[in-house]
Amino acid sequence: MAPLPSFLRFQGPLARLSPEDRRWLLLRGGAVDSRIAARVRELIASVQLDGDSALFEMARRFDGVSLSSLEVPRARCEEALAALEPSLVRALTRAVRNIARAHEVQRPRAVEVETEPGVLVGRRPDPLGRVGVYAPGGRAVYPSSVLMGVVPAKVAGVGEVIVCSPPGRDGLPHASVLAAAVLAGADRVFALGGAGAVAAMAYGTRSVPRVDRIVGPGNAYVAEAKLQVVGAVAIEAPAGPSEILVVADATASPEAVAREVLAQAEHDPDAACVVVALGDAVAEAIAAQVRALSVSAKRREIVDAALGSRGAVLSVASLEEVWPFVADFAPEHLLLATAEPAADLERVRNAGTVFLGERSSVAYGDYMTGSNHVLPTAGLARAYSGLNLLDFYRWTTFQRVERAASAALADDVGVLADSEGLFAHAEAARAWRGA
Template sequence: MTAFLASSTLRYRGPLSALAREDVRRLLDRATGSDARVALRVREIIARVRAEGDQALFELARQFDRVELTALEVPREVCAAALAGLEPSVRDALARAARNIALAHAPQKPQWVEVETEPGVLVGRRPDPLGRVGVYAPGGRAVYPSSVLMGVVPAKVAGVGEVIVCSPPGPDGLPHPSVLAAASLAGADRVFSLGGAGAVAAMAHGTESVPRVDRIVGPGNAYVAEAKLQVVGAVAIEAPAGPSEILVVADDTANPAAVAREMLAQAEHDPEAACVTLALGDALADAIAAEVERQAERAKRWEIVTSALGSRGAVLTVASLEEAWPFVADFAPEHLLIATASPREDLGQVRNAGTVFLGERSSVAYGDYMTGSNHVLPTAGLARAYSGLNLLDFYRWTTYQRVAPTAAASLAEDVGRLADSEGLFAHADAARAWGRP
């Protein structure tokens, strides 16, 4: 039995248990896939940037951004002026967000560890901050200075040697002033007027002006996402990314209007956003669905909201919270909101989620901007294996080992036997040499 349509707004409304297999698959399989045309175009752009360097970047800006750039790098004083010119209340809010991001990420610093696995055998692991990181900041339908903070501030807390920001130029040849302001506030070392796949290619491979980075982080459109996937191998990325998503688990203590607000807040990001609620009982589900309908009608980004809800919007009824948790694990949402009587206790039921919001007052919007938790999160069910951007993303590990003379003599024969069994006789000789008197 297929879940029935509640309205022209939501795609699915009905019992979770009655959802047809193909509908469950549609909700769970949210990978956007790689459009062949996008993939081909991105491949061409990357090859062009690798071959032509800065010249290709100037031509790409002319072609895609419709601007004649005279320089790729934005002077520091321009970024500082953008910060100084920001409306004071917005500047204060950005500063508050940056402070909280730093406070939330600082305790994540990894520790240098050593262990003696047996007498005379020391094995160590040392965390080393990356040398250079690139942060991509979108500049299309919406501008996200908050994403600049989410990338730059943790990198600086980790002690990354150099942090660069790339963002598309506007008509004046510069990224949006709020992006420049956020980069200055967060302490970015260099900023470039570069957008799209060209920016990713430049950061991954380097050009005359743009330094090659060790890792690229930050959200972007389909071309940016595809470019990040194509340069893996030359550079690390934080995780594959797709449209925004939320899953709400609500019991009869939840406020239907609050749940609906959270669904719309994610729906306004992207026509492909996934917004699902599992509601305990028909009465609550009906009330939430009605609120979604009412709020969608007056949404300022109405076309985007209704497109998202009509494609991947659902309010599904569960008979018990125990029925909800297996679906949560399979869905593995970017954002999980637990709107129940005991959200802290229910957190113990959660395994797969980008980040979890405990209680309906813990709005996802707070996490997006101000709590200090990182909002760069895995989507499309990848929270089964990936975590949100965190301090560990800005380190690599150096492992080392020391074998004392007595330990070498003790290890020699067993290592030799294992090497012989694998047909690696030079390994066996190297090991046994230190076991001889």
């Protein structure tokens, strides 16, 4: 299947994709750039060795600003909120409310079970002590991502939530990020970006407290840094460029589907945007709309690059052909633009989040429905879920063995311990045999 220059990488029947083309669409993670990995390793080591001094130097080198303090005073955050456009404040406030509502129902509960008489085993959810939320800056500023990280953490009862975001020329993160931090309930904000911010949150410095988990999107350096600090701190699912898979039948509006494709394509030149349509006619109509709308896209250069790299409009003769491909693709966003999306949802197993019906725009989920938009990419939805309330807890397990149960367990535990050569274990168990 030949690529279409400056438009879609693939177009035609799904069944005719070559093994190489199918592999290109499915294996989206790719190898980490060795130069980025090495540079990130150096930056992390610098923060571990020199702490705040390294962070001030990184601000001068990468952000072009000399900071007097790494932490943003609360008053400056409040000032940013007061100066923000009222319509944006209203939208952010509405999003906070919906995110809180959607996550409150996810609260876990403690459980206990008596596995046999006198043997109690339980599990209790405990909120994390401190969480760090990374918020991109520079060319990509996402106050919505601040909300998606901070609000669930606060709902979960996390002890302290900090936000790190790169400083601008004024030495402060973007005003909308500062305002979002206030509205979401963040406890502290730091003017820190890139791999340095990740290292600071992972290991702690004099100014920046060490956190238990880091969440939030970022560029390739941030993503690589988060992977490199795993072991010192927890992260959410590894994340890459945005992606969408649309399943469409004859009931779908070609224009609506095309707009969803362009909405994800404008994120990143490496975004993956795939449509699988029922029938050649539907596929051709959607492809035509994608082409027509891309011409006037405000971020056309990015859109064209994404569509030319991992853009596809494919056709199938039956929706039965779609579901195995969906499971293999495991998209970040799956839009079911079909006649019966609720029924089709039952066929879906691997997806970061599913949008039922063409009116359920992915843009709504990105900003306002309350569902979290921090989602697994690159096929990792096969094993990872989107950011949710459980990410802000750790579980404490506990167990109690009553007197009679202790005596009843002693012999069998001793047998198992002896079989593994752990004789002190066996003696510890058998000591209670007659007690």
